[in-house]
Amino acid sequence: MRQMITVLGATGSIGKSTLDVLARHKDLYEVFALSANTQVDVLLQQCLEYSPKYAVMVDEASAKQLSQSLKQHGSTVEVLTGASALVDIASDPEVDQVMAAIVGAAGLLPTLAAAQAGKRVLLANKEALVMSGHLFMQAVQDNQAELLPIDSEHNAIFQSLPLGYGQDPSCKQQIEKILLTASGGPFRGWGLDALSKVTPKQAVKHPNWSMGQKISVDSATLMNKGLELIEACWLFDVKPSQIEVVVHPESIIHSMVQYVDGSVICQMGNPDMRTPIAYGLAWPERIASGVKPLNLFEVAQLNFELPDRQSFPALDLASQAFEAGGTAAAILNAANEVAVAGFLREQIAFTSISNLIDETLNACKIEAADSIEAILAADAWARRFVEGKILS
Ligand code: NDP
Ligand code: MG
Numbered sequence: 001m002r003q004m005i006t007v008l009g010a011t012g013s014i015g016k017s018t019l020d021v022l023a024r025h026k027d028l029y030e031v032f033a034l035s036a037n038t039q040v041d042v043l044l045q046q047c048l049e050y051s052p053k054y055a056v057m058v059d060e061a062s063a064k065q066l067s068q069s070l071k072q073h074g075s076t077v078e079v080l081t082g083a084s085a086l087v088d089i090a091s092d093p094e095v096d097q098v099m100a101a102i103v104g105a106a107g108l109l110p111t112l113a114a115a116q117a118g119k120r121v122l123l124a125n126k127e128a129l130v131m132s133g134h135l136f137m138q139a140v141q142d143n144q145a146e147l148l149p150i151d152s153e154h155n156a157i158f159q160s161l162p163l164g165y166g167q168d169p170s171c172k173q174q175i176e177k178i179l180l181t182a183s184g185g186p187f188r189g190w191g192l193d194a195l196s197k198v199t200p201k202q203a204v205k206h207p208n209w210s211m212g213q214k215i216s217v218d219s220a221t222l223m224n225k226g227l228e229l230i231e232a233c234w235l236f237d238v239k240p241s242q243i244e245v246v247v248h249p250e251s252i253i254h255s256m257v258q259y260v261d262g263s264v265i266c267q268m269g270n271p272d273m274r275t276p277i278a279y280g281l282a283w284p285e286r287i288a289s290g291v292k293p294l295n296l297f298e299v300a301q302l303n304f305e306l307p308d309r310q311s312f313p314a315l316d317l318a319s320q321a322f323e324a325g326g327t328a329a330a331i332l333n334a335a336n337e338v339a340v341a342g343f344l345r346e347q348i349a350f351t352s353i354s355n356l357i358d359e360t361l362n363a364c365k366i367e368a369a370d371s372i373e374a375i376l377a378a379d380a381w382a383r384r385f386v387e388g389k390i391l392s
Contacts (some may be wrong), residue, residue: 002030005281006089008110009101010034011042013212014124017273018099019046021281022290029281035102035110038062041389044069053094054078058106069075086110090329091117093157097281098126099150102216105379112136112372118143120323122280124150124273126231127337131330132375133234147235148280152378153180153228154235154269155276156254161236172237179256180263181248182307183208185220188249188335191313196351200344201372208251217340228334230329233322240319247305250271252294269294272377283291313354326366327378334382335360342390360385 009015015034022029035056036043036233044066046327047055055070055077057063063081070077080088080175081108090098090110098114099122100107112132114121116139123129128135140147149155157178165171185197186205204216211219218224219307225245246256254276256266269275270292278289309316314336321332340351348356369375 002028003096003281004032005029005093005097005099006035006092006095006114007099007101008035008086008090008218009099009103010046010106011036011039011123012101012103013210014101014273015099018101018122018277019050020276021274021287022050024290025281025287028287032092032095035086036062037091037106040069044073047075048073051075052077053087054080054089056080056089056166058083058086063329070247083109083198086302087113090114090119093117095119097122099277100128101150103127103212104324105334106129106373108132109372112139115139115147116143118145120146120148120280121148122148122277123154126151126227127333129234130227130230130333131243131379132369132372133329134231134369135372137234143228148283149231149235150273150276150280151228151231152273152276153255155279156234157183157232157236157257158263159279159319160255160257165236174259174261175242176258178236178238178243179246179266180225180228180243181246181251181253181255182222182225183219183251184247184249184305184307185218185222185224187311188247189308192313192351195311196349199352200346203343203350207249209273213344217343217353218336221314221340221350222312223314223318223336223340223357225355226309226315227333229315229318230322240322241353245307246313247307248303249305250299250302251298252302300346303325310378314357317354317357321361324361324366325369327363327369327374328361330343330368330369330375330378331360331364331366331382332357333385338383338386341384347390356386356389359389 031050031052033054067079091113097120100111101124111128203220251271272291274289321328335357
C-alpha cells in the first residue's frame with residue numbers, strides 16, 4: 001500500500017523539494033493533495049505531474065484560474081479554495097502524512113488539524129509550533145500523531161537523540177545539552193551600524209541555503225534561530241538554558257546532542273532540505289533523497305563561534321518570549337511576520353525588525369495560550385500593533 005501524502009505549501013521551497021523526493025519513490029508514496037496561495041502556474045504544473053485528488057488555492061481568484069487551466073488540459077484534479085479547504089486536505093481520512101510547509105501563521109490551523117487527525121506530521125512550518133506549542137504537543141499526544149521535525153537542525157537533533165527519547169523518561173538523564181547550529185546568515189560579523197543599512201535584496205541571499213523570502217530574512221536577523229530555539233524546547237521538552245546556539249558558517253553539521261559521558265553526536269550532510277524531508281517521509285527507514293553525497297575533503301574545514309547577541313537581539317527576544325510563556329511566543333511570531341513584510345516592502349530598516357518585536361513584547365498583555373482562540377487573538381493584536389507602528 002502506498003502512503004497518501006498531502007503537501008501544504010507545495011509551491012514553496014520546501015514544497016518543491018518534497019515533490020522532488022516523492023517523484024523518486026512513486027512506488028511508496030502517492031500525492032493526495034497539494035496547496036498554494038496564489039502561484040497558479042506552479043501549482044498547475046505540479047497537478048499535471050503528480051495528479052493529486054485535490055488542489056487547494058487559498059486565494060479564490062487563483063483557484064478559478066487553476067480550475068479553468070486544468071480543464072483545458074483535460075485534468076480531473078478537483079480544485080478547492082479558502083483556508084478551510086486546507087484543514088480538509090490535512091485531516092482527510094485517506095491521508096497518511098502531511099507535509100506542513102506553508103510559511104508563517106497561515107499554516108497553523110491545517111497543521112494542527114493534521115495532528116488532531118492523528119497523521120504523521122512532517123513539520124517544516126515552525127511558526128505553527130512556536131505559536132501554539134503546548135496545544136500542539138498535546139494534540140499530537142492525545143491523537144497518537146507522529147511528529148517528525150523537518151527543520152534541518154531539529155531533524156539532526158532527532159537523529160542524534162537516544163532511541164526511545166520522548167517515551168522513556170530516563171533517556172533525558174543521558175543528555176547534557178543540545179547544540180543548535182546556526183550559519184550566522186549573510187551578515188555574520190556585521191555591526192549594528194552596517195546592519196541598519198542592509199537592503200531586502202542583500203537579506204534574502206543566504207550563503208548556504210536556498211529558501212523562501214521570509215525564512216531568509218529570519219536567518220539574516222537570527223530570528224530564525226530564535227524561532228528554532230522555541231521549536232526545540234517544545235519538540236524535545238527542554239528549556240532554553242539546555243540549548244546552546246553554535247554558529248557554524250559551513251552548515252555541514254546540522255546540530256548536535258552532547259551526552260553526560262562527554263560524547264557529542266551530530267548529523268552531517270550537504271545543506272539540502274531533501275535529506276530531512278526523505279528522513280521524515282521514510283522514518284524509521286531511509287530512502288534516497290537525491291542529495292549530493294558529502295565530500296569531507298572538499299569541505300576541509302568546519303568552524304564554530306559564539307553568536308553575536310548584541311548585533312542580533314532577535315535570539316534573546318525569542319528566548320525571553322518562551323520563558324514568559326502563554327501567548328508571548330505567538331505575539332513574538334506575529335510581530336516578526338509583520339515587521340519582516342514591512343522590511344521587504346522597504347518601509348522599515350533591517351534593525352527595526354528586532355526593535356519592533358521588542359516594543360511589541362513590552363507593550364503586550366500575555367494571556368494563557370490554552371485555546372486556539374486565545375492564540376489567534378494574540379496574533380491579531382500583535383499584527384495590528386506592529387502595522388500601526390510601521391505606518392506611524
Ligand atoms: P516559501 O515562501 O518558499 O513557500 C511558502 C508556501 O506557502 C507556498 O506554497 C505559498 O504559496 C504558501 N503560502 C504562503 N502564504 C500562504 C497563505 N496565506 N495561505 C496558504 N498558503 C500560503 O517558504 P519555504 O518553503 O521557504 O518555507 C516554508 C516553511 O518551512 C516556513 O515555515 C519555513 O520557516 C520552514 N522551513 C523552510 C526551510 C527552507 O529551506 N526553505 C528550512 C526549514 C524550515 P504561493 O507559492 O502560492 O505563495
Ligand atoms: Mg533550520
